[in-house]
Amino acid sequence: MLDNHQRMRRLSEATRVRTGRIRSDGPAIALIAVGAVIIRGIVRWSGFPFVGDWVPVGTSYANQSYSPWNYLLHNGTFNPNLRLVWLFEPLGHLAGQVGSWSFSLANSTFLAIVAILPIVTAFWTLRPIVSQRLLLVILTLFYALNPWITAQDASGHVGVMRC
Amino acid sequence: MKAVRAGLLLAVIFDLDPHMGVIAGACVVTTVVLRRLSIGFNTATKNQIVGLKEFAIAMFVTLLCSLYWLMPDLAAAQHLAYVPVAGKEPTSTLSSLAQFDDLLHLMGLRSFWWAPFSNGFYGSGIFRSLLVIGLICGPVGLILRALLSTHDRGKWELPALWIMVPVAMTQCAHLFVTTYARIVSLPGGNLFRDPNEALPLMILGLCILAIDAQPVVLSRLGQTLLGVTVVASLVPWATGNLDGYLEPLASVGTQEQTVSWLNDHAGSGSSTLWLPSDSYLTTDWSSKLITDPVSYWTTVTVINPLEDPAYDFSPATTLATDDLESLLRNARSLGELGHALAAAGVRYVVVRLDSNPHSVVEQYHWSLLHIYGVHLVQKFGKEDIFEMPGPIRAFGTVTHGMTLYGGTWTDMEQALGIDPKDHRTFVNIGNLETDRIVYLSPLTTLVTDDIQASAIAIGLTTVMPLSSTRQTIVVDNELMHLYQDGQKIVVHSNGFFAMHLLGLNDGTSEECNGRKITQLAVYQQPDVGSARWIGFNCRGSAEIRFHGSVWVGRVQSSTAKNYAERLATVESLIRHGGSAYMIPFDQFSSVTNEFAMLSDSQNPLVLPPGRYQVHIACNETCPPTRIRLLSAAKGLHPVSPELKNGAFLSTRNTPPVTAFRNEYRLLITGAGATSFEELYLEKVPQGSNKVDGAVNRHSSQSLSFHSSTPTSVISLVGSPAPWELTGAAKQSYGPLIANMYGNALGVSGQSATISLGYLTEVEIVGMVLSGATLVLCVMFLVLKAPFDRKRRDRHRELKNGHP
Numbered sequence: 001m002l003d004n005h006q007r008m009r010r011l012s013e014a015t016r017v018r019t020g021r022i023r024s025d026g027p028a029i030a031l032i033a034v035g036a037v038i039i040r041g042i043v044r045w046s047g048f049p050f051v052g053d054w055v056p057v058g059t060s061y062a063n064q065s066y067s068p069w070n071y072l073l074h075n076g077t078f079n080p081n082l083r084l085v086w087l088f089e090p091l092g093h094l095a096g097q098v099g100s101w102s103f104s105l106a107n108s109t110f111l112a113i114v115a116i117l118p119i120v121t122a123f124w125t126l127r128p129i130v131s132q133r134l135l136l137v138i139l140t141l142f143y144a145l146n147p148w149i150t151a152q153d154a155s156g157h158v159g160v161m162r163c
Numbered sequence: 164m165k166a167v168r169a170g171l172l173l174a175v176i177f178d179l180d181p182h183m184g185v186i187a188g189a190c191v192v193t194t195v196v197l198r199r200l201s202i203g204f205n206t207a208t209k210n211q212i213v214g215l216k217e218f219a220i221a222m223f224v225t226l227l228c229s230l231y232w233l234m235p236d237l238a239a240a241q242h243l244a245y246v247p248v249a250g251k252e253p254t255s256t257l258s259s260l261a262q263f264d265d266l267l268h269l270m271g272l273r274s275f276w277w278a279p280f281s282n283g284f285y286g287s288g289i290f291r292s293l294l295v296i297g298l299i300c301g302p303v304g305l306i307l308r309a310l311l312s313t314h315d316r317g318k319w320e321l322p323a324l325w326i327m328v329p330v331a332m333t334q335c336a337h338l339f340v341t342t343y344a345r346i347v348s349l350p351g352g353n354l355f356r357d358p359n360e361a362l363p364l365m366i367l368g369l370c371i372l373a374i375d376a377q378p379v380v381l382s383r384l385g386q387t388l389l390g391v392t393v394v395a396s397l398v399p400w401a402t403g404n405l406d407g408y409l410e411p412l413a414s415v416g417t418q419e420q421t422v423s424w425l426n427d428h429a430g431s432g433s434s435t436l437w438l439p440s441d442s443y444l445t446t447d448w449s450s451k452l453i454t455d456p457v458s459y460w461t462t463v464t465v466i467n468p469l470e471d472p473a474y475d476f477s478p479a480t481t482l483a484t485d486d487l488e489s490l491l492r493n494a495r496s497l498g499e500l501g502h503a504l505a506a507a508g509v510r511y512v513v514v515r516l517d518s519n520p521h522s523v524v525e526q527y528h529w530s531l532l533h534i535y536g537v538h539l540v541q542k543f544g545k546e547d548i549f550e551m552p553g554p555i556r557a558f559g560t561v562t563h564g565m566t567l568y569g570g571t572w573t574d575m576e577q578a579l580g581i582d583p584k585d586h587r588t589f590v591n592i593g594n595l596e597t598d599r600i601v602y603l604s605p606l607t608t609l610v611t612d613d614i615q616a617s618a619i620a621i622g623l624t625t626v627m628p629l630s631s632t633r634q635t636i637v638v639d640n641e642l643m644h645l646y647q648d649g650q651k652i653v654v655h656s657n658g659f660f661a662m663h664l665l666g667l668n669d670g671t672s673e674e675c676n677g678r679k680i681t682q683l684a685v686y687q688q689p690d691v692g693s694a695r696w697i698g699f700n701c702r703g704s705a706e707i708r709f710h711g712s713v714w715v716g717r718v719q720s721s722t723a724k725n726y727a728e729r730l731a732t733v734e735s736l737i738r739h740g741g742s743a744y745m746i747p748f749d750q751f752s753s754v755t756n757e758f759a760m761l762s763d764s765q766n767p768l769v770l771p772p773g774r775y776q777v778h779i780a781c782n783e784t785c786p787p788t789r790i791r792l793l794s795a796a797k798g799l800h801p802v803s804p805e806l807k808n809g810a811f812l813s814t815r816n817t818p819p820v821t822a823f824r825n826e827y828r829l830l831i832t833g834a835g836a837t838s839f840e841e842l843y844l845e846k847v848p849q850g851s852n853k854v855d856g857a858v859n860r861h862s863s864q865s866l867s868f869h870s871s872t873p874t875s876v877i878s879l880v881g882s883p884a885p886w887e888l889t890g891a892a893k894q895s896y897g898p899l900i901a902n903m904y905g906n907a908l909g910v911s912g913q914s915a916t917i918s919l920g921y922l923t924e925v926e927i928v929g930m931v932l933s934g935a936t937l938v939l940c941v942m943f944l945v946l947k948a949p950f951d952r953k954r955r956d957r958h959r960e961l962k963n964g965h966p
Contacts, residue, residue: 034397037400037401037403038397038400038403038405039403039404039409040403040404041402041403041404041409041410042403042404042405042409042410042411044410044411046411046413047410047411047412047413048411048412048413048414048415048456049409049410049411049412050411050412050449050451050453050454050456051405051408051409052408052454053454054454055453055454055455055456055459055460056411056456057459058460060459060460060461060462061459061460063462064459067923068235068239068923068925068926069885069919071464071863071881071919072458072461072462072463072464072465073458073459073465073469074458074465074466074467074468074469074475074476074477074480074882075434075464075465075466075467075468075477075480075881075882075904076464076477076881076882077469077476077477077882078239078243078476080474082231082232082235082236082926083178083181083229083231083232084178084179085231085232086178087179098419098422098460099419104411107411108411111409112409115405115409126370126374129374130374134386134390135373135386135389138386138389138390138393139370139373139374139389141393141396141397142301142366142369142370142373142389142392142393142396143366143370145393145396145397145400146272146366146396147271147272147273147275147281147284147285147298147396148272148273148274148275148359148362148363148366150280150284150396150399150400150405151273151275151277151280151281151284152275153405153408153409154279154280154284154399154405154406154408154409155275155277155280156454157180158179
């Protein structure tokens with residue numbers, strides 16, 4: 001049987017561990033919250049997620065994307081997106097037919113990932129080298145959502161998912 | 164192990180965006196170089212040398228992992244007829260890309276060239292001013308702190324370098340655009356034609372400044388300033404969908420249904436064209452500018468060009484489409500345009516009446532409804548599908564030779580009018596600078612209405628570039644630059660100098676080596692709404708001064724001998740069986756109260772021997788017209804006796820085919836000159852380059868052909884794709900842009916297999932190498948991980964003093 005004193009000590013220790021964990025996880029929690037806020041209006045079950053140069057892709061584009069010469073696009077042209085075949089081919093097949101619910105969901109989710117991935121990669125990179133928690137959050141957001149990245153996102157330049 | 168991991172990471176970055184790959188590489192190189200400089204090359208430790216080895220391994224892994232696209236790209240650069248990145252970057256484009264590269268925008272990292280993103284995202288009025296200050300205070304605070312700090316300056320050399328490089332690039336592009344154009348025109352420089360692509364380097368530099376400031380604590384003020392910048396940066400994101408840009412559109416009108424119908428009906432081999440053909444659309448169903456999705460959603464070929472010159476692998480398609488839209492917008496020369504489109508392989512044209520500007524789209528619609536033979540076959544909402552009159556050009560055809568023509572839709576329409584049922588292979592005479600074999604071949608024919616213009620277009624000449632900072636338009640397949648009243652062009656001429664002009668109302672004055680030119684060697688009468696050539700003989704400094712605004716297209720110089728040879732070549736081409744020479748109305752003198760085609764008695768037009776016919780086209784239905792031969796030269800009597808005596812009736816759809824020979828005088832009486840849109844005297848072809856053989860399509864990438872003649876021309880619908888012949892036949896010239904939207908290849912041999920996807924082999928090799936590298940790297944990382952973990956544990960134990 002533990003006496004009251006011991007019980008109180010253990011409780012305070014547990015509280016301290018919990019508080020410490022929350023403190024150390026604080027930046028991650030804050031960034032998750034920011035991420036959730038900035039993409040809350042993007043993911044949808046219906047609609048056509050266009051943005052700048054980005055056109056939502058489906059099965060038909062997935063079938064075009066692996067060939068170095070695209071016979072269908074622009075009266076036949078060199079395929080400049082061959083380097084992204086590993087990204088567009090699965091995405092296109094996942095999206096399915098144009099106008100379907102899967103098409104909307106897959107493409108809008110992809111855009112949401114494009115928007116939040118810089119936060120994830122910046123946090124992952126900076127966490128081992130930035131000891132101050134507030135500075136970690138500020139620097140992560142500065143790196144991931146600065147006006148240059150914002151303009152690239154709005155232009156539909158999906159390669160902005162920089163690691 | 165670190166090197167392999169870094170290599171894989173770099174490969175992902177490089178594949179996602181080559182700009183970022185280069186920046187990541189630059190970061191690593193500058194870090195290594197600065198470190199070695201700081202320690203001195205001769206005193207480098209073993210560990211630091213190992214660091215260089217690791218760097219080399221990482222680069223090698225990155226390269227191997229990216230071969231799946233690098234190899235086809237490099238192979239394409241070797242084999243494609245036109246590679247846009249190899250072109251010189253126009254200063255007008257660079258000026259546009261660098262327009263927001265002033266220091267205020269740059270320090271706020273919002274120097275992106277598109278105003279809605281660089282300015283529009285950040286509100287207006289006082290709110291915007293506050294945000295602008297908020298955006299720059301963090302970066303400026305970090306830089307000032309680094310500059311003013313006195314201790315450990317060596318730590319800031321690297322971030323200072325990373326910040327300075329993009330600043331220098333953007334300021335160079337912003338303030339000295341011509342110099343920057345020269346830099347980015349160097350091999351590989353095109354990657355940074357938009358100097359803002361280098362900005363991530365600056366962002367990294369700023370982050371390093373903030374991180375390095377940690378031990379001395381980034382002061383509370385510093386953190387607050389950076390925090391203000393972050394809050395200002397988050398403003399566009401506050402809506403949860405980036406100010407509406409990332410929110411899906413609720414509808415795309417009836418595009419889906421139209422695409423689906425065309426997928427079911429167009430069939431393989433034929434093409435579709437969507438109007439307006441712009442790459443970016445503003446529509447009734449979207450408040451924002453969107454990229455035309457049709458090309459990405461279709462399973463049939465879509466012609467709509469990629470109009471950005473930096474990424475356009477087929478500028479000929481873009482120019483042809485611009486020319487077509489210009490014709491439809493102005494309702495010019497619409498008569499047989501449907502047949503011309505069919506001869507180019509276009510089966511369906513879709514007009515999107517829900518696109519802006521509505522007035523232009525409605526004009527396209529009206530014009531298509533009034534083209535002979537074009538039918539409205541289907542309608543989805545505000546999207547109308549028109550079918551061209553048959554026969555639509557087959558995906559592949561074989562002809563004896565090729566027919567040279569002027570290169571515009573109007574020229575194509577004229578050429579088709581001579582023998583509309585015969586699908587020749589039409590090649591733009593202006594695209595043959597390096598293919599002498601084509602115009603020296605006895606199988607090549609020519610359809611022209613101007614010997615001088617054809618001679619100027621053909622053969623080897625020095626084409627002079629015009630200033631790219633001027634306002635430009637595309638007229639009849641040609642890019643033209645605006646020159647104002649009093650401005651001049653001065654160039655070095657090698658003997659013959661010629662210039663293509665539009666809107667020349669007030670004349671020009673020409674000088675050669677300071678002496679005034681009194682007699683022009685070429686002074687072509689313009690076609691309706693088209694340009695004209697002027698030219699003169701000059702060896703030395705040729706100058707043309709404009710009296711009034713004028714659009715200037717091609718400017719060229721050649722030796723007088725070369726020009727004389729080209730004239731002789733054109734004249735010999737006209738004599739080939741199947742060639743046709745059309746004399747337009749404006750080359751005849753007029754007679755009061757009558758619409759007459761009279762050759763000038765002082766300067767009679769001497770034509771090559773042959774049969775000629777009168778060609779008439781009218782705006783609407785042609786009025787009853789009387790055409791009478793007034794006289795012919797002695798000994799050259801008309802073949803058709805009834806023509807000599809009087810007249811015959813001409814209507815639009817039954818053009819008169821009446822033969823007579825050589826010098827002539829024709830009198831046309833009827834409703835008056837304004838009723839006629841075109842009036843030509845055409846040489847009747849004596850046989851032509853008929854279809855003679857067949858192309859069989861085995862798959863999308865494999866075809867075969869057979870021909871009854873030892874040499875022939877294979878033409879395909881679609882842009883000039885890379886070809887490879889396997890079998891008995893050999894390529895003799897080409898591929899050349901043919902039939903406006905197609906391509907043609909001269910071959911010797913009567914049968915062969917044509918492989919359209921020879922790049923596939925390169926791609927497979929690249930994919931195998933990349934895949935193998937990836938697998939080996941992953942295996943290496945997985946297998947080596949336990950050993951590394953054990954080594955780390957042992958090292959930790961030894962450090963802690965335990966056995």
